[in-house]
Amino acid sequence: xxxxxxxxxxxxxxxxxxxxxxxxxxxxxxxxxxxxxxxxxxxxxxxxxxxxxxxxxxxxxxxxxxxxxxxxxxxxxxxxxxxxxxxxxxxxxxxxxxxxxxxxxxxxxxxxxxxxxxxxxxxxxxxxxxxxxxxxxxxxxxxxxxxxxxxxxxxxxxxxxxxxxxxxxxxxxxxxxxxxxxxxxxxxxxxxxxxxxxxxxxxxxxxxxxxxxxxxxxxxxxxxxxxxxxxxxxxxxxxxxxxxxxxxxxxxxxxx
Numbered sequence: 001x002x003x004x005x006x007x008x009x010x011x012x013x014x015x016x017x018x019x020x021x022x023x024x025x026x027x028x029x030x031x032x033x034x035x036x037x038x039x040x041x042x043x044x045x046x047x048x049x050x051x052x053x054x055x056x057x058x059x060x061x062x063x064x065x066x067x068x069x070x071x072x073x074x075x076x077x078x079x080x081x082x083x084x085x086x087x088x089x090x091x092x093x094x095x096x097x098x099x100x101x102x103x104x105x106x107x108x109x110x111x112x113x114x115x116x117x118x119x120x121x122x123x124x125x126x127x128x129x130x131x132x133x134x135x136x137x138x139x140x141x142x143x144x145x146x147x148x149x150x151x152x153x154x155x156x157x158x159x160x161x162x163x164x165x166x167x168x169x170x171x172x173x174x175x176x177x178x179x180x181x182x183x184x185x186x187x188x189x190x191x192x193x194x195x196x197x198x199x200x201x202x203x204x205x206x207x208x209x210x211x212x213x214x215x216x217x218x219x220x221x222x223x224x225x226x227x228x229x230x231x232x233x234x235x236x237x238x239x240x241x242x243x244x245x246x247x248x249x250x251x252x253x254x255x256x
Contacts, residue, residue: 002032003083004103005076009069010090012035014044021053021095024088029103030081036076038069038088046090053140067182074175078168087163094121094163095206103167105203116248117170117198120156120190121163127204140226144187147230151214151237152194158204159187173249181232184225188232195240197250 006024017037024035036056039047041063049216050057070087077085086102088094098121105119123131124141133141142161154203166174170193174180181188194200239245 001081002034004029004031004033004152005073005080005082005085006033006035006099007070007073007077007085007087008035008037008090009040009073010042010046010050010086011040011063011066011069012042012044012046013090014042014046014049016092017046017090018049020051020090020092020096021050021055024099025053027096029099031103033099034082036073040064040066040069041181059237065183065220067180067185070185071174071180073181074180076169078175083168084165085171087162089162092130092150093207093209095208098163098205101203101205102163105201106165108166113255114199116201117167117168117195118190118200119165120158120161120200120202121165121205121207122158122161122202122206123205124157125204129206129208131207132209134222136222136226140222140229143230144228144233147233148187148191151241152191152235154200156187156190156200158202159190161205163207169252173198173252179246184232185231188236189227191233192236192240194248195237197248226237234254 021035026034034056036058037050039057039059041060047057047059049132058076075151084103084106087097102121105116107115109115122128141160145156148154148156188202203234240247
């Protein structure tokens with residue numbers, strides 16, 4: 001049984017998915033690695049490409065959204081007994097070389113003997129590759145950093161990174177009912193996990209700009225997303241700090 005599962009939500013990524021899978025197939029992980037693509041109701045040949053390369057695939061009948069695709073992957077990983085999950089985007093922005101560095105961070109203990117529950121592949125810490133972002137996104141990222149620092153006391157440089165590694169405790173929690181935002185899981189989920197006591201760290205990552213297809217944050221969507229995320233983060237703080245929802249969750253095993 002392989003211990004690591006790579007989760008890749010994909011929606012109409014026929015132009016990007018095959019070269020990305022080719023690079024992932026060259027990664028050598030001693031503990032064994034499986035690749036799971038969640039085809040989120042694609043209308044192109046995404047699922048055909050994945051099947052041709054003999055990787056695991058779950059096909060959603062309808063387009064349910066990025067967050068729903070991720071949670072489907074978490075549920076699969078929890079049910080099948082994987083110990084670690086690394087989530088990556090299908091558009092090729094996340095370099096396959098990140099798999100080894102994220103996994104190493106997940107299994108490396110700190111001075112107190114604790115390993116992280118979540119490892120964030122950051123675009124904005126020392127050692128990361130240069131990654132171009134728009135002015136609107138810069139404002140959004142700055143706002144999210146401030147909110148996380150204000151509400152948790154922890155400094156997170158890249159609060160919207162989709163490149164993340166999770167141990168069984170973290171993705172097992174996400175697999176539970178009402179534990180994960182299935183629409184826009186981003187800075188709000190990072191803040192939630194910090195507030196609940198999960199250990200979250202950032203490491204440098206290698207990322208590339210999208211060259212094919214359309215981003216889910218194109219056009220005016222970043223502005224709408226910024227306000228929605230801001231209110232979601234406030235709601236997370238209220239739910240946990242004022243109503244004490246799921247306090248103590250980090251102590252559960254989530255061996256579902």
